[in-house]
Amino acid sequence: MHRKRLTNTKRLVVKIGSSLLTAQGQGLDANAISDWVKQIAALHKQGVQVLLVSSGAVAEGMKRMGWTKRPNALYELQAAAAIGQMGLIQTYETFFKQHGIHTAQILLTHDDLSSRKRYLNARNTMMTLLKLGVVPVINENDTVTTDEFRFGDNDSLAALVVNLVEAEALILLTDQAGIYNKDPREHGDAQLIDEFNASDPVLDDMVSGKAGALGRGGMFTKVRAARLAGRSGAVTVIADGAEPGVIQRVYQGEPVGTLLLPDQEPVAARKQWLASHLQPKGKLVLDDGAVKVLRESGRSLLPVGVSGVQGHFARGEVVACVDQRGREIARGLVNYSSSESLTIKGKPSHQIESLLGYVDEPELIHRDNLVLL
DSSP states (O other): OGGGGGGGOSEEEEEEOHHHHTTTTSSOOHHHHHHHHHHHHHHHHTTOEEEEEEOOHHHHHHHHHTOOSOOOSHHHHHHHHHHHHHHHHHHHHHHHHTTTOOEEEEEEOGGGGSSHHHHHHHHHHHHHHHHTTOEEEEEEOTTTOOGGGOOSSHHHHHHHHHHHHTOSEEEEEESSSSOBSSOTTTOTTOOBOOEEETTOTHHHHHOOOOOOSSOSOOHHHHHHHHHHHHTTTOEEEEEETTSTTHHHHHHTTOOOSEEEEOOSOOOOHHHHIIIIIOOOSEEEEEOHHHHHHHHHHOOOBOGGGEEEEEEOOOTTOEEEEEOTTSOEEEEEEOSSOHHHHHHHTTSOGGGHHHHHSOOSOSOSBOGGGEEEO
């Protein structure tokens, strides 16, 4: 019954992994890519907006350079990505053009989504491309990104794109049939799971963090991506990309792969950004009373409820709100810098002006800029 939700989807994100795209390192699999493009084109002509998140640049670069082992050095990975991206995008453009569909290349880093302005620019660009009938082909910008700003894997990137454009579904194509109750590589009696709640912690025991030689992800990262996509109410399907007509069959609601369901209502787009895209610049330590007010009443965070300030941050940056044990319970855009927050912490709002010489807002974080985790 839950599969039928997919047949009404008007916007979805498809992610294709490196092992599928490159036939386990043997160079780009043109026949497979052509078939996936054909399926996406069919949905496109039905009025479904599709965004494609594609791995494969590093693997294709390795193939072109004759490298048999994924390099560890960052500059070599970046070089491989730069080389391979040429062939990857050229292949997509060629096949989509056969169906009369324009494509656009979008390369992102975590840093691109860590500022409100650049986040909105990325969103507006993608939404404009969709309105123009263009299929965005998205990848992490491996040629310039560093570990500090890395998404970590294209599964996470795909989930963030889901949040970014408020897509209704995420299809993760991999070289496995879906999620099994045990690792099928180690247990012959492993059974494929048809559907599950993405947030269920039981999933963590079912999947492993192992990844192939070409990719950075594994089944664990796909579960994490499904949970991230679920923050905006999107369903996720993990399926074998080699299955005939897999994308269309998933869209039609057939029992292909594993369906992971969100267990919460969609979060407002702005709060998705706060929870998913931004890296906190510091922490506010809350007393028990403030924790209770935030969780139970959904109110703003006042200075009086803050007992500690950690890190260095400016007005308007994202900070994590943690309880006395250090557990993060919320994050949001702070109205005062770290030095100002230190001055007014634990004080009632009416004293802000006397303490700082001015008052911008009575709250440290307004409830509209705060999201519970």
